[in-house]
Amino acid sequence: MTDNESHADAPVVAVVLAAGFGTRFDPNNPKQLVSVGGKAIVAWSIEAFETDPRVTDIVVVVNPRVRSAVEELVDGAGYPKVRLIIDGGAERVDSTMAALDALAANGIPADAKVLIHDAVRPFVLRSSIDGCIDALDEYRAATVAVASTDTVLLTRDLGDRKVVDSVPDRPNTFRAQTPQAFRFATIRDAYARAAEDPDFHPTDDTRVVVDYLPGEPVAIVAGSETNLKVTTLADLPIAERIAQDAAKARAKERMHEVLAEAAGRMRR
Amino acid sequence: MTDNESHADAPVVAVVLAAGFGTRFDPNNPKQLVSVGGKAIVAWSIEAFETDPRVTDIVVVVNPRVRSAVEELVDGAGYPKVRLIIDGGAERVDSTMAALDALAANGIPADAKVLIHDAVRPFVLRSSIDGCIDALDEYRAATVAVASTDTVLLTRDLGDRKVVDSVPDRPNTFRAQTPQAFRFATIRDAYARAAEDPDFHPTDDTRVVVDYLPGEPVAIVAGSETNLKVTTLADLPIAERIAQDAAKARAKERMHEVLAEAAGRMRR
Numbered sequence: 308m309t310d311n312e313s314h315a316d317a318p319v320v321a322v323v324l325a326a327g328f329g330t331r332f333d334p335n336n337p338k339q340l341v342s343v344g345g346k347a348i349v350a351w352s353i354e355a356f357e358t359d360p361r362v363t364d365i366v367v368v369v370n371p372r373v374r375s376a377v378e379e380l381v382d383g384a385g386y387p388k389v390r391l392i393i394d395g396g397a398e399r400v401d402s403t404m405a406a407l408d409a410l411a412a413n414g415i416p417a418d419a420k421v422l423i424h425d426a427v428r429p430f431v432l433r434s435s436i437d438g439c440i441d442a443l444d445e446y447r448a449a450t451v452a453v454a455s456t457d458t459v460l461l462t463r464d465l466g467d468r469k470v471v472d473s474v475p476d477r478p479n480t481f482r483a484q485t486p487q488a489f490r491f492a493t494i495r496d497a498y499a500r501a502a503e504d505p506d507f508h509p510t511d512d513t514r515v516v517v518d519y520l521p522g523e524p525v526a527i528v529a530g531s532e533t534n535l536k537v538t539t540l541a542d543l544p545i546a547e548r549i550a551q552d553a554a555k556a557r558a559k560e561r562m563h564e565v566l567a568e569a570a571g572r573m574r575r
Numbered sequence: 576m577t578d579n580e581s582h583a584d585a586p587v588v589a590v591v592l593a594a595g596f597g598t599r600f601d602p603n604n605p606k607q608l609v610s611v612g613g614k615a616i617v618a619w620s621i622e623a624f625e626t627d628p629r630v631t632d633i634v635v636v637v638n639p640r641v642r643s644a645v646e647e648l649v650d651g652a653g654y655p656k657v658r659l660i661i662d663g664g665a666e667r668v669d670s671t672m673a674a675l676d677a678l679a680a681n682g683i684p685a686d687a688k689v690l691i692h693d694a695v696r697p698f699v700l701r702s703s704i705d706g707c708i709d710a711l712d713e714y715r716a717a718t719v720a721v722a723s724t725d726t727v728l729l730t731r732d733l734g735d736r737k738v739v740d741s742v743p744d745r746p747n748t749f750r751a752q753t754p755q756a757f758r759f760a761t762i763r764d765a766y767a768r769a770a771e772d773p774d775f776h777p778t779d780d781t782r783v784v785v786d787y788l789p790g791e792p793v794a795i796v797a798g799s800e801t802n803l804k805v806t807t808l809a810d811l812p813i814a815e816r817i818a819q820d821a822a823k824a825r826a827k828e829r830m831h832e833v834l835a836e837a838a839g840r841m842r843r
Contacts, residue, residue, distance in 0.1 A: 450739065452728055456806065457750035458779045459727055460720055461743055462795060469749070470792040471718065474782040475729055481737070482725035511726045514742040524738040527730060538724065 318363045318419045319440055320410065321356035321388075321486070325349045325377060325426035326370040326395025326402040337373050338537055339426045344550025348537055349373075350380050351429030351553070356422070357386045358561060359436050364388055366409060367426075368395040368402045403512055404502075407495055417492035423512050424486040427537045429546070430553045431486065431530075433560060438528035439488035447493040448523055450513045451530040452481035484530040487512045496520065586631045586687045587708055588678065589624035589656075589754070593617045593645060593694035594638040594663025594670040605641050606805055607694045612818025616805055617641075618648050619697030619821070624690070625654045626829060627704050632656055634677060635694075636663040636670045671780055672770075675763055685760035691780050692754040695805045697814070698821045699754065699798075701828055706796035707756035715761040717794040718781045719802065720749035752798040755780045764788065 325339045339349040346354075349367075356362045365388045369377050374392065381389050393409045395402030403423060410421065420443045424431065435451045442449035459480040462469040489497075493516065500519040501507045509515050513525050533549045535542060593607045607617040614622075617635075624630045633656045637645050642660065649657050661677045663670030671691060678689065688711045692699065703719045710717035727748040730737040757765075761784065768787040769775045777783050781793050801817045803810065 446736075446738075450728070455727070455750070457752070457804075458782070459723070460718070460749040460751050460781065460795070462747045462749055465792055468714075469747070469795040470714075471749075471781060471785050471795065472747070474751075474777075474779060474785050477778060479730045479737070479740070481728040481730055481739075482723070483728050483742075484725070509742075510745060511742060513728065513739060514726070517739055517742050524733055527728070527737040527739065536725075 318415065319361055320364045320366060320415065320419055320421050320491075321362050321436075322403070322406040322410075322421060322423045323349070323352050323356070323365060323367045323426050324395065324399065324402050324406075324423065325352070325373060326368045327399070327425075327427065340373060340376050341537070341543070343429065343537075343543065343546045344554055346550070347376075347380055348429045348546075349377060349426045350384060351550070352424060352426045352431070353381070353386055353389065354384075354557070355429070355431050355433070355436065356424070357388050358557065359433055360564065361437060361440050362388065362422070364390050366391045366393065366406055368393055368406050370395055400498075400501075400507075400509060400512075400515070404498055407491075407498060410491065411495070415491055417490070419491040420488060421491050421494055422486035422488045423494075425536060428485055428534050429537065430533045430535070430549045431484075432534060435484075435528060435530050435534060436486060439486050442526040442528050443488055443490060446524055446526040447490045448488070448513070448516045448520075449526040449528050450487040451484040451528045451534065453484060453530040453532065453534075454478070455480040455482055481527055482530075483511060483513060484534050484536075488528075489516065493520065493523065497523075586683065587629055588632045588634060588683065588687055588689050588759075589630050589704075590671070590674040590678075590689060590691045591617070591620050591624070591633060591635045591694050592663065592667065592670050592674075592691065593620070593641060594636045595667070595693075595695065608641060608644050609805070609811070611697065611805075611811065611814045612822055614818070615644075615648055616697045616814075617645060617694045618652065619818070620692060620694045620699070621649070621654055621657065622652075622825070623697075623699050623701070623704065624692070625656050626825065627701055628832065629705060629708050630656065630690070632658050634659045634661065634674055636661055636674050638663055668766075668769075668775075668777060668780075668783070672766055675759075675766060678759065679763065683759055685758070687759040688756060689759050689762055690754035690756045691762075693804060696753055696802050697805065698801045698803065698817045699752075700802060703752075703796060703798050703802060704754060707754050710794040710796050711756055711758060714792055714794040715758045716756070716781070716784045716788075716791055717796050718755040719752040719796045719798040721752060721798040721800065721802075722746070723748040723750055749795055750798075751779060751781060752802050752804075756796075757784065761788065761791065765791075 463472045497516045497519045731740045765784045
């Protein structure tokens, strides 16, 4: 990790948002608790950060209905980086704000790298997480995204129809994924400005920075098709297939780390 | 079809673009000829229009490498609406222009409804085709599209990075599919204007109208997730699953038509 030694002091905090109620899902089995590949979706997400040696701390944001289940999962698995399990709010932004407030209350430094991740994206790649951490050396904001393979149409309402307003160049159209990553001071500043705007209703943390800190470039970090958002029951068969591959990939990563650590100890 | 009697005179012409070389696919087996659910992809696409009683004519655009295979398919299946199999060009727009020229040479009227469809979207729904035909009663241009479930990011280049430029409201972001549908005079006019622009390089017919006939609203017609574009080998397993369902759905549609026709004959 020689490349990162100059930033070794800045904590890398993953905020895992697991507070959604998932109205499009089975109401009696919140989607973040659904098991794929033998493991709850939220556990996959937490482990993606838990097993990345560059991530120092994890905060999990829950709602009252899933709190005890998530606490059991965390206690059972013994994820040592999970520092806090806090209550989120009604909307996604309320959950992000609750997390930012909790980080502030816990004295996190302004230059901390904060990676905000949707728990229902269980198969985020290590390379995307590390890509965010690296991008924050150059930029104060970054987001994982994939290039759109489809032409994107921007529309407006005309009567009861949507009509096409413009067709952006395809190489400049991306689909946002998570994590979305920010230096702590930057995302706090953006949310503080947004909170003063009565029309504030974003669904995406990147947009808060783009809209309220317009001078601040947000870097694109390569995501993957496998980093899907589990939104409906129809996503579960695909998620199961990805889970099988992800389990192998993560076991391989872990093996490489163990070997690297052992080699490091032998050299000392 | 009482709603459509006032437009019964305007032909409805499907242009099936099967001229792509599919560089991301197996070069020895062009993707439009790959079989899914026991049928070539291009045959699925032609049949979607062949079996829709509101479509009057079909033009298939091919490249020299697939011409004889497509001709054999059409002869073998005996699709009676296929009037022409013409050669396309190097780019998608060249193929569209070749089709428009062929339609003009064949004396198609200015008010004909032209539905331009990518052959590699084999599972277009009847409802999307009919939605285009209906939309052209109110608008001169329409495109099948699906609402984006992901937040779309519009980017620009900053050094060797893409950075986010803006984040449009999600309800106004759609992913374009095909068919894209136009009154013949409108798409001819748009392409004629585009041809005078040395910077012309669109990848999408809708964009030609949006960019070169800016006053012309293009209506959004509901597409479907199953109307996928078969682009890489990785799409084939999904395509196979959709093919199974599509075969059943089309058989059901056909049965309803036969029954409706029989009922109509009994009433006369």
